Amino acid sequence: MVSPVTPKDLKLKVNGIERSIPTDCDTPLLYVLREDFGLKGTRFGCGTGGCGACTVIADGKAVTSCDLPASAFAGQTIETVETLATGGDHPLLTAVLKLQAAQCCYCLPGILMAAKALLDDDPSPTRERIVSALDGNLCRCGAHPRIIRAITEAAAETGGAK
Numbered sequence: 001m002v003s004p005v006t007p008k009d010l011k012l013k014v015n016g017i018e019r020s021i022p023t024d025c026d027t028p029l030l031y032v033l034r035e036d037f038g039l040k041g042t043r044f045g046c047g048t049g050g051c052g053a054c055t056v057i058a059d060g061k062a063v064t065s066c067d068l069p070a071s072a073f074a075g076q077t078i079e080t081v082e083t084l085a086t087g088g089d090h091p092l093l094t095a096v097l098k099l100q101a102a103q104c105c106y107c108l109p110g111i112l113m114a115a116k117a118l119l120d121d122d123p124s125p126t127r128e129r130i131v132s133a134l135d136g137n138l139c140r141c142g143a144h145p146r147i148i149r150a151i152t153e154a155a156a157e158t159g160g161a162k
């Protein structure tokens with residue numbers, strides 16, 4: 001468990017809420033999110049930075065959260081998949097549900113965060129940019145083609161896909 005706040009605690013903002021972690025916290029961010037902050041949407045896959053299941057957004061960039069200590073994210077703004085359902089469903093959620101884009105959904109939280117980081121940066125990405133943005137996200141079910149269609153549809157909703 002994360003210990004109570006002390007003056008030496010590091011701060012990070014998670015889904016708009018300021019959180020504190022001990023300065024010496026060497027626990028990977030993924031575990032802190034899931035076990036200490038109760039944000040169970042972010043998934044553990046390989047634990048070595050290779051599958052993308054644990055992808056979150058840190059200061060606007062999609063990053064894996066299993067392979068760096070939470071203290072490495074001090075002062076940063078973190079977004080997890082839960083943010084997509086805050087204040088109404090994000091178009092990405094709407095599109096994957098409408099198109100039933102995923103199969104088992106294990107990869108989906110990470111893929112959605114990689115896609116959100118892309119759309120935040122480029123609201124109307126080309127298909128090539130979408131494919132490239134998902135380069136680090138594996139999907140054992142082979143649902144990438146449908147997921148890419150859903151991201152394209154979400155982009156059309158938010159900014160107009162190219």
Ligand code: FES
Pocket residue numbers: 043044045046047048049050051052053054055064065066067
């Ligand atoms: S669980 Fe983090 S990259 Fe696989």
Ligand code: FES
Pocket residue numbers: 102103104105106107108138139140141142143
């Ligand atoms: S939908 Fe099953 S791993 Fe991607």
